Amino acid sequence: MKNIKNYFELSSENINKLSNHEEEILKVCEAILECKKNKNKILVGGNGGSCSDAEHFVGELQCTYKAHNRAPISAISLASLPAAVTAWSNDFGFLTYFKRQVQAHGNKGDILFLISTGGGNEQNGASMSLVEAAREARKKDMKIISLIGKSGGILKDISDIVILVENNVTSFIQEAHISILHCICEVIDDQLLEK
Template sequence: MSARVEGALGALYPFLDSRATDAELVLADVTRSTAEKAAEIVILRESLVPEHGRRLVECAHRLAQAFQAGGRLFTFGNGGSSTDAQDLAQLFLHPPKAARPLPAFSLTHDVAVLTALSNDVGFDAVFARQLAAFGRAGDVAVGLSTSGGSTNVLRAFDEAARRGMVSVGLAGYDGGKMAESEAVDYLFVVPSASVHRVQEAQTTIYHVLWELTQQALAGEL
């Protein structure tokens, strides 16, 4: 390995650097970096309260109405947002004790369906086609995208609108194309250019939305 490549790796990952290093300096750098990132997410999450607080309450009431009328929740997203979509569906379907379980499904968990649609129709249609098959008026569609520009998420929102579903979008940056879409009923934008911070804050948003929905269903909101 060349000294230049080794130096670059060492700068990113000190523990991979074969050159002599000061362990205390490395630990100090890790501690500083961790503290900075923790402070960033705390500030970002606090900023979401005045920005989205009222809309989250409104959205929770709308979701509660949907569930009371027999509606179901469908979640979707790509990459890390796919994992968050599965977490969100699990939270509604199998909540902590004493909370009301609600019908929720992730459109990202079935590999056979995703690969079939991607291969035969196109990746842009993997979520829209599933909503076309399962969605009905009064159901809820929740799409997550750090950029707000994922084509398959946007097409799913269009399909949801055609079917009379309630749509909820979570995006980062400035909201991207999701902010321009008339198919999204409730949009929650995390104003950050860091994918990590966006996804961390989106997790907070949908957990709060779940809690508020539970409160609305119990008549406590």
Template sequence: MIKERTARLTEDFFNRHPGLEAARPEIVAACELLISAFRAGNKLLVCGNGGSCADSERIAGALMKSFTLRRHLPKTEVKRFTDAYGETGEMLAETLQGALPAIALSGSGTLCSALSNEAELTLIYAQQVLGYAKPGDVLLGICTSGNAQNVCFAMMTAKTLGAGGIALTGRDGGRLASLADCSIIVPGQEKYRIQEEHLAVCNLMGLYVESEMFEE
């Protein structure tokens, strides 16, 4: 049973985005998969290309710090900071915000150049998944067509390692949709329209997960 607050914001979202109503079961299932992973102490990895790469950074940022709620640290963590560092520790504990571990696989220029030099650039995300992913983690692959080779390779690697997979796609879902545990296929054919819907879905995922994981 989700919180009343979560139910309200979810209903408000679909009232404002009726075109996504058909994908509601998959969107909610993706949110619940993330919540289960975070509650078990696992993490989210996210990847995509171009505008989808920007979306991956956006959702990682929404999970790593406050999105709409003030995420106060638990009293036990506040005490650990204060016991260790006194007034400075208290300041840190009061300023830091509760974080949900999420990594956007977009910032490794060194790795990218190394793989490019070896003509294996399509493995840029799969290589990072191999290094980061553990059983119980989740990979969110974002791709408007669902056919980006590097994102599909990353999903294959995640599944091989025992991580869960969420695909956020458009059109017919492409190959990525068939690889993931949960596939959100938004309506539309034009890339920019699909990306508009992806942005909305990412916002809801951030709101939903935050609402369930944190108190006001």
């Protein structure tokens, strides 16, 4: 029982610190609303649990978060096509799969929104598929937003807007990420309903 109580206490402490990211969250919301206004789209990517968060976020943007009468926001999950993921990964390797999706779908003015607990590490190869996508997005003059954890990795230095959850426990970072994504949706829906 002690471990259960301790886990939730630590988890709550982590979540309670997220209001410190208000400025960055508002910048992300402004970027998404500007993207929608200009009829651009948002490409969202992540690996593992962060891939699930990316799919969840895209669903909220395309469909609705709480405002059932708001217009959809054009968003694509980069890992949502298993045939494409497996075809490219089988023939060329997974490292460049997200880059290929940016080549296929990304245009100037679009947003590449990346979710990663580590942010990319060249030494161990973790999340380098996201770094490759970001480098491709930079060539296309897309805005890069990264929701990351730990020390931020490579994405911290190559993104336009960064929300860094300073924690080294992957599960706590993931919990924080979904809370931040919901907060972004909350602000966006409120803004769109006011118009």
